[in-house]
Amino acid sequence: MLECIRKAEEDPSEINNSVLSGFSGAKIISLLKNLAEIIVNNEKTYLEVGVYRGLTLLSVAGSVPAYDVYGIDNFAFFDKEGRNLGIINERMELLNLRNARIINEDFENALENLDQFILEKKAGLYFIDGPHDYRSQIMALLLIKPWLSEDAVIVIDDCNYRHVRQACRDFLMTDPGYKLIFQAYTKAHPDNLKEGDRKQAETGWWNGINVIVRDPDNSYEPFYPPVEKDKSLFTNDHLIHTAMYPGASRKFLRITGILASLSGKIKDKSQKGKYRSLNTYSDGLKYDNYNSSFLSRTD
Numbered sequence: 001m002l003e004c005i006r007k008a009e010e011d012p013s014e015i016n017n018s019v020l021s022g023f024s025g026a027k028i029i030s031l032l033k034n035l036a037e038i039i040v041n042n043e044k045t046y047l048e049v050g051v052y053r054g055l056t057l058l059s060v061a062g063s064v065p066a067y068d069v070y071g072i073d074n075f076a077f078f079d080k081e082g083r084n085l086g087i088i089n090e091r092m093e094l095l096n097l098r099n100a101r102i103i104n105e106d107f108e109n110a111l112e113n114l115d116q117f118i119l120e121k122k123a124g125l126y127f128i129d130g131p132h133d134y135r136s137q138i139m140a141l142l143l144i145k146p147w148l149s150e151d152a153v154i155v156i157d158d159c160n161y162r163h164v165r166q167a168c169r170d171f172l173m174t175d176p177g178y179k180l181i182f183q184a185y186t187k188a189h190p191d192n193l194k195e196g197d198r199k200q201a202e203t204g205w206w207n208g209i210n211v212i213v214r215d216p217d218n219s220y221e222p223f224y225p226p227v228e229k230d231k232s233l234f235t236n237d238h239l240i241h242t243a244m245y246p247g248a249s250r251k252f253l254r255i256t257g258i259l260a261s262l263s264g265k266i267k268d269k270s271q272k273g274k275y276r277s278l279n280t281y282s283d284g285l286k287y288d289n290y291n292s293s294f295l296s297r298t299d
């Protein structure tokens with residue numbers, strides 16, 4: 001596993017731009033391919049949540065052509081014209097791939113009944129890149145538990161977001177049978193970066209990454225992603241859920257921002273983001289990349 005991470009750091013994948021494009025970084029794709037090559041077999045499969053147009057799924061499928069790999073997506077985001085499933089199918093044809101299976105379902109429905117889709121196989125490598133709200137992130141971790149192989153590896157994308165880091169930490173805190181072994185973050189979401197920095201994210205860890213392994217024997221020390229002490233944003237979820245027009249609140253976020261900056265009534269600016277949207281609050285995070293007990297056991 002250490003070699004897979006180091007190889008991804010030193011020699012990230014060339015993204016096949018003529019056929020594949022999507023939302024991921026070259027180091028992530030490289031890491032998934034490296035891990036798939038050592039993990040995937042007849043009993044242990046690759047499963048991802050969040051396929052979009054197939055960049056990560058088809059990259060992995062190409063690295064293990066003898067085995068079926070699976071991607072769950074209900075095409076709820078970034079697909080107003082309903083074209084993404086067709087694009088994935090075209091790309092499979094172009095790349096001559098026959099082993100990628102799309103599970104066209106809401107991820108929670110699919111994970112609740114995963115044996116219907118992956119049959120008797122277990123998930124040996126699981127990649128989470130679907131909806132990024134706190135609940136979806138933690139449910140994607142909790143619902144997969146019965147279907148993981150004993151030595152499964154979980155890779156979580158978009159860990160720059162503070163609520164994604166919080167979901168990973170909450171999961172790790174509540175189950176010592178899973179350990180974080182590697183983490184990497186960048187200073188902002190790639191869409192908020194200027195050209196040079198964005199290129200670096202595209203050729204690197206995109207929007208931050210966590211790698212978690214199953215650790216049933218408690219071989220590794222606890223190691224957690226950095227999170228904020230103040231939990232008031234999570235507490236405030238309750239206010240949205242109980243508001244008169246809860247569904248409308250997202251439509252007014254921009255107006256709320258403008259009103260807040262004009263009113264001068266927002267005294268506490270500590271929660272103010274730098275950007276209009278996609279704030280990750282990952283700039284200046286202090287952290288170690290590797291779980292030191294993983295490094296010392298492996299080196």
Ligand SMILES: C[S@@+](CC[C@H](N)C(=O)[O-])C[C@H]1O[C@@H](n2cnc3c(N)ncnc32)[C@H](O)[C@@H]1O
Nearest residue numbers: 022023050052055056074075076077106107130
């Ligand atoms: C960031 S994209 C995934 C990027 C992809 N891994 C790639 O390589 O480009 C997130 C995907 O999650 C999917 N998604 C959002 N909510 C979902 C849900 N409840 N169930 C299944 N998929 C969902 C969206 O349709 C979208 O395609």
